[in-house]
Amino acid sequence: QPVLTQPPSVSGAPGRRVTISCTGRSSNIGAGYDVNWYQQLPGTAPKLIISGTSNRPSGVPDRFSGSKSGTSASLAITGLQAEDEADYYCQSYDSSLSGYVFGTGTKVTVL
Amino acid sequence: QVQLQESGPGLVKPSETLSLTCTVSGGSISPYYWSWIRQPPGGGLQYIGDIYYSGNTNYNPSLKSRVSMSVDTSKNQFSLKLNSVTAADTAVYYCVRVGSGGLFDSWGQGTLVTVSS
Numbered sequence: 001q002p003v004l005t006q007p008p009s010v011s012g013a014p015g016r017r018v019t020i021s022c023t024g025r026s027s028n029i030g031a032g033y034d035v036n037w038y039q040q041l042p043g044t045a046p047k048l049i050i051s052g053t054s055n056r057p058s059g060v061p062d063r064f065s066g067s068k069s070g071t072s073a074s075l076a077i078t079g080l081q082a083e084d085e086a087d088y089y090c091q092s093y094d095s096s097l098s099g100y101v102f103g104t105g106t107k108v109t110v111l
Numbered sequence: 112q113v114q115l116q117e118s119g120p121g122l123v124k125p126s127e128t129l130s131l132t133c134t135v136s137g138g139s140i141s142p143y144y145w146s147w148i149r150q151p152p153g154g155g156l157q158y159i160g161d162i163y164y165s166g167n168t169n170y171n172p173s174l175k176s177r178v179s180m181s182v183d184t185s186k187n188q189f190s191l192k193l194n195s196v197t198a199a200d201t202a203v204y205y206c207v208r209v210g211s212g213g214l215f216d217s218w219g220q221g222t223l224v225t226v227s228s
Contacts, residue, residue, distance in 0.1 A: 045218040045220055046156065046215070089156055091215070093213050097171075098172075099160070102157065
């Protein structure tokens with residue numbers, strides 16, 4: 001049973017908005033731990049794009065935004081661009097495991 | 112900007128020990144936590160564990176019995192050992208810096224380790 005669950009894939013036309021959900025538990029997101037999001041382009045290492053649930057590191061376009069409610073978090077990409085086609089992972093801390101956990105990953109396809 | 116580089120054998124035999132080293136450049140290994148994360152081919156990310164520059168460690172419970180990590184501050188390096196490996200341990204292994212708040216803010220390029228006889 002994955003600790004953080006994401007949809008396997010989402011897709012959208014250029015310029016549209018897509019959202020990726022990250023469903024957790026009371027021992028991680030629901031306990032108030034921050035959620036971070038990573039973008040992984042093909043053949044490369046993951047890159048941090050959202051920290052502390054909703055903060056964008058320097059250089060990350062403002063098309064990316066994050067939010068959290070209850071035991072779930074979401075990543076939204078507005079004005080979808082071809083370069084956004086990648087895998088996206090959420091990440092948090094889990095108190096029952098006493099360690100960090102990743103989501104199952106979501107592939108974003110730009111139609 | 113800190114840079115991380117993994118090094119070690121790309122092929123390990125079943126039942127043997129996987130050993131990797133991460134060299135940190137462009138910054139000091141202290142006062143940070145450093146982590147190992149792996150990704151099997153076509154799969155998702157798995158946290159293996161982390162180590163503080165002082166040597167305190169925290170391991171993923173699912174791997175704890177087979178994992179050990181160490182740090183050498185004089186060389187600005189930290190290391191991973193995973194024993195009794197099987198084909199299920201075949202993955203790209205990343206060394207990563209753990210930033211404030213428990214985020215992974217700097218990643219190595221990753222190294223593919225294949226477990227096969």
